Amino acid sequence: MALPSYATTGERVWHYVFLTLCGLIFLFLIGPLLIIIPLSFNAEPYFTFSEAMLSFDPAGYSLRWYEDFFTSSAWLNAIKNSFIVGIASTLLATILGTIAALGLSSRFMPARGAIMALLISPMIVPLIISAAAMFFFFSKINLAQTYLGVILAHTVLGIPFVVITVTATLSSFDTTLIRAAHSLGANPTRTFFKVVLPLVTPGVVSGALFAFITSFDEVVVVLFIAGPEQRTMPIQMWSGIREQISPTILAVATLLVILSMLLLAILELLRRRGERLRGLTPG
């Protein structure tokens, strides 16, 4: 992106205007996420900066909303539910999705395009439609308002992410490595654990992370098919925003932003590891 030495004045001006513009757009992307972090330390029950905060008076800051969050049984219960549903549905989606991806990446897979389109459709169909449909159907078979119902619904929503990431990993998998391992005297089990698994694991783990975060952040389906016992964290936030706005929401939001930073870091590490294992280095 460096300017060539022959650039005219007009081009130079345009170049800097362009960079400023991009800076503003990045601010639009990331600013809102950063603004809530200081707001969550507000000592007053408002969603904006108080006078005391702006003058950096320590009295303007407090941890009361975090205390609120960690001492409220409703929030703690919601976290527990989110983890139960998230972990169970991630496990199911990862197992089913990985096995299917093994088949999908085979050269001989019949009707590959149509099956792939079907498997990815839960990501494309609007959540409210899936939610309504599952509500009607799950009520009939007595799955509505049960943990199992919510877990199955979230498994459906997580599957496309697992299928996409694992299929992508498998399609870049070099099958000659298996033959090489055999020719060097490894038996199939040893080949699987020593060659195939280490190369595929990063893809499976990132697929699982995608599935988990999808479940962890999902509101609409839970809103329809969960009963009061299965209130998850997003539902708790949703009703918090709709009913009694309190900055506790901002404290939760800050914690979630930190969680997503962590996840992003893990994914990046996995990607690098995958590249290193396959002998690719970032250029």
Next chain:
Amino acid sequence: MSDSSTPPLTTADGVPLKVSLRRAVRRSKLKALLLVSPLLLFLGIAFVMPIFDMLWRSVDNPEVSTTLPRTVSALEDWDGESVPDEPVFAALVEDLQEGQKERNLGLLSSRLNYEKSGMRSAVSRTARRLRTLEPPYRETLIEINDAWGELDTWQLIQRESSPYTLSYYLAAMDRQFSPQGEIVKVPEYLQIHATLFWRTFWMSAVITLATLVLGYPIAFLLANLPLRQSNLLMILVLLPFWTSLLVRTTTWIAILQSQGVLNDVMVALGVIADEARWQLIHNKTGTIIAMTHILLPFMILPLYSVMKTIPPSYMRAARSLGGRPFLCFRRVYFPLTIPGIAAGGILVFILSIGYYITPALVGGQSGRFITNYIAYHMQTSLNWGLAAAIASILLLVVVVFYWIFNRLIGVDKVKLG
């Protein structure tokens, strides 16, 4: 292994090579299918069946035919010209008595009430007096409630006696059957769904355009920077992508509300007066701003992956052939990015028309989408048939765009992060 000198070729155990190969291919196909089948079975039960169940519910119409079977058959040879005679009324009373025993008059009265207001009270009032009724019923029933003396009540019962109905789809498009059985628009004060469909589409188009305008420069910058820098800046795109949807919506409430950060800053800077704070939330503006922010990464990522494949030498060649910068961009670079624009545009548009959470939280009355009405009919008005019909129409639109997306780009090209 096979004897190559004498045709046909065979494998070691004497099977012709062609047959053996075909068998091997069939076995591989079967193996691949077997691996996919558990997932297909699961999705079939937990996703496809619910969707078909919903589609079926949008035309399902059991209330009249199961609760009023005698009335329906008594109405079979009714001329439809005037209020029916005593036998039909007698059949109705018998059906209502039966219905009261079975406790399904509530469903019937709500179903009739969707089509003609006042029917709920007509049924419930009549039901309350059933025990003391004596024949002849015709005059007594009309006395209890005027609705039984109106021609269109009977036309309604006759029309809705079939086990399937299109009424829900008509209602979803602000249409209804006139008493004569023609399709007419509902009165103006009841027209809401068509407006909302229309609003959902144009606002989604505006949001798609906004993400394109904001996403294009960013994708261009990321695609043309050295990898190390662009990887760093990519984090700024991926972080919002990974952050909870509710968190992002909450932050926009904190920023945009009238006592929020943006208005406070503007007042402090003297740009606006304290009493003339901007109304940026709980209206269309709020929905558009928040959804543009939320969907922006979905535009940037496909654009970026297309721009990454355009060799920078093309632009240099165009320049060296004497093109001015803008002309080179318009004639050389821009056409090459059209696949990315199509992919990002369709993706953002599909996601946008199905959004529920953000419009519900920041949209107020005027910034609501059709999805909010699906939820309204599911949870508040409890008209599930209508909710299913609206959802089916929306699903059809999404499937059409998904199909176009699949044809143009291919779902297996979708990348995450």
